[in-house]
Amino acid sequence: MTMDHRLTSEHEELRRTVEEFAHDVVAPKIGDLYERHEFPYEIIREMGRMGLFGLPIPEEYGGMGGDYLALGIALEELARVDSSVAITLEAGVSLGAMPIFRFGTQEQKTQWLPRLCAGEALGAFGLTEPDGGSDAGGTRTTAVREGDEWVINGSKCFITNSGTDITALVTVTAVTGRHPETGKPLISSIIVPSGTPGFTVAAPYSKVGWNSSDTRELSFSDVRVPAANLLGEEGRGYAQFLRILDEGRVAISALATGLAQGCVDESLKYARERHAFGKPIGANQAIQFKIADMETRAHMSRVGWYDAASRLVNGEPFKKQAAIAKLYSSTVAVDNARDATQIHGGYGFMNEYPVARMWRDSKILEIGEGTSEVQRMLIARELGMQA
Structure with missing residues (x-):
């Protein structure tokens, strides 16, 4: 190809x-x-x-x-x-x-x-639960059909954009029944508009990073929404969200690449402006090599997410490429943020410098929308390796 x-x-x-x-x-x-x-x-x-x-x-x-x-x-x-x-x-x-x-x-x-x-x-995406973590299939939130309504009970955690003044809806995964043969839970997706009685949005989390984004825990106590709020087919919610997560990993990889490149940008600027021992610190080969490695990582991260996005856009299989891109770019973001902070020295630990913010923001990229461990599992599975 x-x-x-x-x-x-x-x-x-x-x-x-x-x-x-x-x-x-x-x-x-x-x-x-x-x-x-x-x-x-x-x-x-x-x-x-x-x-x-x-x-x-x-x-x-x-x-x-x-x-x-x-x-x-x-x-x-x-x-x-x-x-x-x-x-x-x-x-x-x-x-x-x-x-x-x-x-x-x-x-x-x-x-x-x-x-x-x-x-x-x-809009927000209500998938993760307090006891679920990476086990999205272990959903405990339930939705029971009563006449022309769904009645939802349960909770979700770490949900982005769920409690802003302009949040209009959360699409929630919930168990709506059991498979008649296997007994396994049937998970469906249901749209819950903000302000629906019984739908409670907690106060924002106190987070290490992403401090200007909105992340909250949600609870549902006999929340009633119209039956027409079912999104897609009943029982297909888990499969639908797996597709959404595959696409989301491409997007997260692009975001992680941006953070990694931003670390290069800030390090170049600082290395030219900061003088020590009578010369810019960028004249030192140790700094040059560190920034060269950072640029290399950011470049290859970009190649990875471009490849996954191109496959997605062209209607080709992209699950493995999305997992590879997400795994690599999130690692690169953490590595570049660490190196950028080191280049800045004590100033890298001060919040007035963007690299301090980037350092705090990078770690979640190895966790959100599928941990690095989950990405490795997906890549191995796509290679035909089964547990």
Whole structure:
């Protein structure tokens, strides 16, 4: 297979536009918001006006009619400056809008997608549970059909974009029955609008990083929603979300690549400006080699997510490539953040420098949307190795 990952003129124009936005709008504001743990509403509104939340959604639903490569490009450029803003976009599109676009009825798409694409509303993805972790198939949240309603009980944790002032819905996985032959739980996906009685959103978590993104625990106590809020086929919710997670891993890989490249950007700047022993520290070969290694890692990380995104866009199998990209890029992000902090010395430990924020934000990339261990398991399985 011949691979050409050079960007088209349209994709390159998008990249430059988001790069300029990230440096001119996000960078001057996000540090202060981050330290105060505030959600960047003004920045998100501007991103909505730019069409970023509708990049891979068709124009008929209010989107930009682009593709997943376009979304990844935007995520990478944003994450070069800040990951809280980038993850808000990633989760809003990959986990909020895409399940409805992929599996929703025409009525559901018409009802929800225009506002989600405009950035006027955010959707969330209610999969992880307090006792579940990586075992998404061990869902304990239940939904029982009573007449024309689903009655939902249970809880979810670590849910991004679930409690902002503009959060409109959470798509929740719940057990809706048992397989008649195997007795295994049938997991379905159900749309729960914000503000539904019995649906409680906890206070924001106190997190190590991503401090300007919204992450909360959710609880459902006899939450009643219309039967029409079922997303896709009953009993197919787990399979649907596996597809959504595969796509999301491509997006997270793009975000991780952006963080890794941002560490290179900041390290180059600092190495030129910081003088020690009468010369810029960048004149020292030890610093040069460290930054060269960082750039190499970021470059190869980009090649990985471009490959996975290209396969996705072309309708080819991409599960293995998405897992490889996510595994490698998240490792690279952590490695580059550590090295960038080391290059900055004591200043790298000060929150006024972006690399301190990048260091705090990097670790979650090895955990969220499938841990590194899960990625290795998926890669091995795709190679035909079974437990």
